Amino acid sequence: MSGALRTIVPPAVVILAALALWEAGVRLWEPPAYLVPGPIAVASAIAEAPERLLGATLRTATSAFLGFAIAAIAGVSLGSVLSASSFLQRGFYPLATLFQMVPLVAIAPLLVIWFHYGLGATVAASAIVAVFPVLANTLDGLRSVDPGWRELFRISRAGRFVTWWKLGLPAATPQIVTGLRIAAGLALIGAIVGEFVSGYAGDRAPLGVVILAAMRENRADLVFAAIALSALVGLILFAMVGFGGWLFLRRWHASSVVAALALVLVIPFVVACDGGGAAPKPGAGAGRPTKAKLQLNWVPEPEFGGVYAALANDDFAREGIDLEVIKGGAGVSTPQLIASGACDFGVVSADQILQIREQGGDVVAIYAIFQTSPVAMMLHEANAIDSLEALWKSDSTVAVEPGLPYVTFLNKLYGGSKLKLVSYQGALAIFASDPTMAQQCFISAEPVQMELSGVKVKVFSLADSGYDPYTAVIAVRGETLRERRELVDGFVRAMRRGWRAYLDDPAKFNPAIASVNPAMKLEAMNLAAARERPLIETEWTKSRGLGSMDADRWRTLAQQMVELGSIKSAPDPAKLFVSVP
């Protein structure tokens, strides 16, 4: 059919040309793979793990399709009910508009509590964002039905329902189809954003969680692959709406397939904006004193106590450093920010350094805050499970940050086939509401908060399992190390003095941390500081200095990660960190 060709060929040509340009650009400028992978790299990322990505795509598609279907039915029904009465319309329309403005990310943790992990919450998230355009367009369409037509039905004494069914609905179909088109894209975005919070991790991960995990692993190619697949889901959903609308409208309304295709092309970009990190720009600055940025990987808490103590005591200033501390949080990918030069110093974990180096990022550790990993599993105290091994062999629901290598390690060690892994985004209310649930924690953070809010918990340390990477590691670019060694050394010296002061009297400095993190109570910070101390100050640091690292432990970690398939080959430990005397 030449008509079909005419609608397919132009976008196909444009897309192919764009892909070719993209690949050519990647080959010409050779940006690091963790920043911009080429389309061939993206395609091979799909080819590398086809079952995992295909399964994820199917799961996301199911959520998006169900969410869309619910939004379509609810939107048309609500729009119809509202159109029947101007009182209802005036009363409820502003409410519906408000519904549209609810930030999905903010209510997603609640959706998990109401609908539980997995399909329920993602479908709800998808339906919530998609319902409004359907409702609004249905209402508009029904209100703008030609009054002359309405009169025909009045003359024939047709009832309300018959008039709606035989006149209103068909007359409003062009607007309803427009609403459904918008909803199709939104349903997909809603499903993916919902998955960020409520999707299962591990083997049952949907695309949203695959994106999160890939970002944490610094696998930009995998992020793009997941985005491409989600765009494909959007395209199919969109094509279905377009086809349905076309079936109905082709004969009496000029329905524009071209406009539909144009919108299809927009979806991947919208999703990309939603899921992908913005490309950071390299920053440079030299002056007196030297300005430097430290990017945290979490919000200010006692795990960064030494940093704030050093700031309070002017330790950085004494080294000639004017330090700016930037807060982190869920979704902030510190390794990429360091590798790209967006910050001078960044907080990461040791395994992340190995991962980003595998991707060609030149990142080197300079200071390890935690000698023993504070990562642990937190359970309700009443839970019968009595060890990490027992937990991993149970069928409990466990919330973890996707993409952390330790999950694979524990799976390998204990076998975790029955476990239900879900994505942890920092919302403790979900854990608190479910007495059978377990979740990852920092020994010094979440358990303290839970206990202060009256929830009794117990923790199993990850380090006991044998997987014990340095945690809260300060890292820099290799370039910084080579060209600004003075800065690095000064930073480490200031950190040591800061941590010394903090460990000796945390209560003195906690108010400063509390002032930049009002969410955590001072009481919790004091408790946390006491708990983290044995993980920070050990026999090793007493002889070598706070924050210093051991080549043997780096070697062990690298070997463990190779065994897990997280990296391909173990690098020379000497390249991974530096020791500052």
Next chain:
Amino acid sequence: MWPDAEAPVGAEPGGGALGVRVVGVSRRFPGVEALRGISLEVKPGELVAVVGASGCGKTTLLRIIGGLDRADEGRVEFVDAGGAAISPGRFDLGFGFQESRLLPWRCARDNTALPLELAGVPRAERRRRAEQTLSLVRLADRTRSLPAELSGGMRMRVALARALVTKPRVLLLDEPFSSLDEVTRLELDEELLELRRATGATTLLVTHAISEAVLLADRIVVLGTRPGRVREVITVDLPERGLDRRASAGLAPLVSKILDLISERAA
């Protein structure tokens, strides 16, 4: 006054055209007195044209007769051949509007069948009757065409078929052909006459085209403007009908007389 809830659903017409009696009907809209004290009588089977300048209230009068608008004063009665006042049933009135008002997603047959469908007439029966009526308006070969596939004249014919499909006893036409070109309009005027011969329905035709009124009508009601009131009722005493009337010697004086009546200022 129409509509009448008591009329049996799907009833066949009680047979025979109805007469229409308008008694002292007045209607005012905010700021405008549309009709003042209109009285007129239409005999069963008669074709009466209502003419007048734009804004004289012709359409309002027709809508009040059809029950689509209410009168502030006065009343409208329908009478049968014996002179007895009756309430028209749901199929007794047929409506034609300036626009065709066809539903674009329905083919000619299903548009025509709409009044039957809404009254609950079974599908096979209403399709048969719709097809029958469409062949009356010479569209037997276009029953499955959608409105967008029909010419303007054809669309008006479908609208006419829809008005006739219930076999109405009174046909109320509001400038039905005003949107058509002259040739098509004359064609449809001729067809209207044929249809009337076939159905025998009393016809009230509102038009702003004096020539159309003169060619078709038995009598012509001339309305004055602001407020609309009956200026004169003229009996068209000419031989023949339709295009054949054009040859008649009495035609030209009649047209100029009506023109004078309409263009006069105050009564």
